[in-house]
Amino acid sequence: MKQIKKIFIITILAIVMTACGNTSATDEEVSISLTITDQTTNTTISDDDFTVQSGTPLLTILENNYDVKVTDDGFLTAIEGYQQDTDESIFWTYEANGEMVNEGIADYEVEDEDHITFDLQVIE
Template sequence: MKKFYASLLSLFLMLGILMGCAEEDNANPETESDSAVSITISQDNGAEVIAEEEIVIEEGAILMDVLEENFEVEKSDQGFITSIEGIAQDDENGKYWMYDVNGEEATVGANDYELNPDDKVVFDLHGME
């Protein structure tokens, strides 16, 4: 009889160990490595908001790629943005597409900017100051 109880106890211990090891990871692997950024398209220093999107990105995402995937964008042969959402820059009046990230003016082109989680990007069509 002692052998029976010892076997039963061993069985329960083994089941407990296996259940502890088999804990299911409910986390979605995509959401663990993904994060969101906010992109706003405006003109005249934010006087008119054209579009505003919260976009989920993957680590290492480049701003120009994300912009082109989510908005209608036209570029010059040199890679400068000439139109977003059908609104073109105005060379004659000196209005061009500029962007800032988290309130700071960009120091690199959109082709070179690697997005960070929670970045707030604003593309604005306005005159050179």
């Protein structure tokens, strides 16, 4: 009986120690800035700073802080009432740290000091 008790205690301690030492980068808070502009009217819609968990999808940040519309396919179509117009070739684009991003907003996970810019603009 003592042997079973010892094994049980050792097992519990191992589980607790593993759980305590298993912190991931997603537990870290990071600072990002987010600028949203309408290039067709030279309007700044928003210019905000956020503190979020590292690895948070960009779509989650948008949905938690703005009125956004996204298609079932994950394409952004409107922010705060500013809507793309496919007939006029006006679309939302976004950059992270000055570079165009080639992945959807649901897949982009933010990192510390990211500066993200959304622009509603004519794409020719």
